[in-house]
Amino acid sequence: xxxxxxxxxxxxxxxxxxxxxDCTYDTSDPSYGLFWYKQPSSGEMIFLIYQGSYDQQNAxxxxxxxxxxxxxxxxxxxxxxxxxxxxxxxxxxxxxxIQGAQKLVFGQGTRLTINP
Amino acid sequence: xxxxxxxxxxxxxxTGEKVFLECVQDMDHENMFWYRQDPGLGLRLIxxxxxxxxxxxxxxxxxxxxxxxxxERFSLILESASTNQTSMYLCASSLxxxxxxxxxxxPGTRLxxx
Numbered sequence: 465x466x467x468x469x470x471x472x473x474x475x476x477x478x479x480x481x482x483x484x485x486d487c488t489y490d491t492s493d494p495s496y497g498l499f500w501y502k503q504p505s506s507g508e509m510i511f512l513i514y515q516g517s518y519d520q521q522n523a524x525x526x527x528x529x530x531x532x533x534x535x536x537x538x539x540x541x542x543x544x545x546x547x548x549x550x551x552x553x554x555x556x557x558x559x560x561x562i563q564g565a566q567k568l569v570f571g572q573g574t575r576l577t578i579n580p
Numbered sequence: 581x582x583x584x585x586x587x588x589x590x591x592x593x594x595t596g597e598k599v600f601l602e603c604v605q606d607m608d609h610e611n612m613f614w615y616r617q618d619p620g621l622g623l624r625l626i627x628x629x630x631x632x633x634x635x636x637x638x639x640x641x642x643x644x645x646x647x648x649x650x651x652e653r654f655s656l657i658l659e660s661a662s663t664n665q666t667s668m669y670l671c672a673s674s675l676x677x678x679x680x681x682x683x684x685x686x687p688g689t690r691l692x693x694x
Binding site for chain 1: 589611613615620621622623624625628638668670672674676680681682683684685686687688690
C-alpha cells in the first residue's frame with residue numbers, strides 16, 4: 465500500500481527565513497510522482513511542485529524546491545525567503561497507479577505560520 | 581483559466597437528509613475525484629471516476645455514492661446524512677495521463693450535519 469507521512473503538524477518560522485517541510489513516503493511501485501499542494505485559509509488547494517520518481521534533477525519552481533532523496537524515500541519541500549503569504553497548510557501527496565487509475569494519496573499536512 | 585467549481589461553499593443539513601454535492605470542471609478531464617478533509621487526517625479519497633458512468637470506490641466510500649452522467653460533472657450523494665459526515669469535501673479532476681498530471685481542485689464545500 466502507498467503511504468505518505470508528514471511528521472510536523474505545525475511549524476513557525478520568521479519571515480525571510482528558509483523553511484523545510486518534511487515528507488516521507490512508502491511504495492513498492494517503481495514509477496510514481498510526488499506533489500506538494502498549498503491550502504490557504506480560503507480552502508482551495510494550490511499545486512506547488514512535482515517530482516517524478518525517475519527525474520534525475522530535484523524539481524524547482526521559483527522559491528519552491530523539492531529535496532528528493534529516493535533511497536531514503538523522502539521528498540521535503542524547501543521554501544526559500546519565506547513571506548507572510550506562505551502561511552497555510554501544506555500537503556505532500558504521492559501519485560501512482562491504484563486500481564487501474566492514477567490516484568493521489570495525501571499526508572496529514574503541516575500548518576506553516578510565518579511570523580513578521 | 582482552468583476551473584473546477586463546486587455547487588456550495590457552505591452547507592448545513594439535518595441528520596437523515598439526502599445531500600447532493602455537485603462538481604463541474606471545464607477542462608475536458610477524464611478523471612474526477614471526491615475527497616473529504618478532516619483535521620489531522622489530510623485528504624481521504626471517497627470515490628473517483630475515470631470516465632462517464634464509471635466509478636470506483638476510494639478509501640472511505642461507506643455512506644456515500646456518486647454519479648457521473650456527463651464528462652464535466654461528478655456528483656457526491658449522501659443518502660442519509662449523519663453527524664460523522666460533517667467535513668470539508670473537495671472535488672478534483674485530472675487528465676487520464678501519466679503520474680505527472682496534477683489534479684486540479686475545486687474550492688471545497690464545508691458541510692455541517694446537525
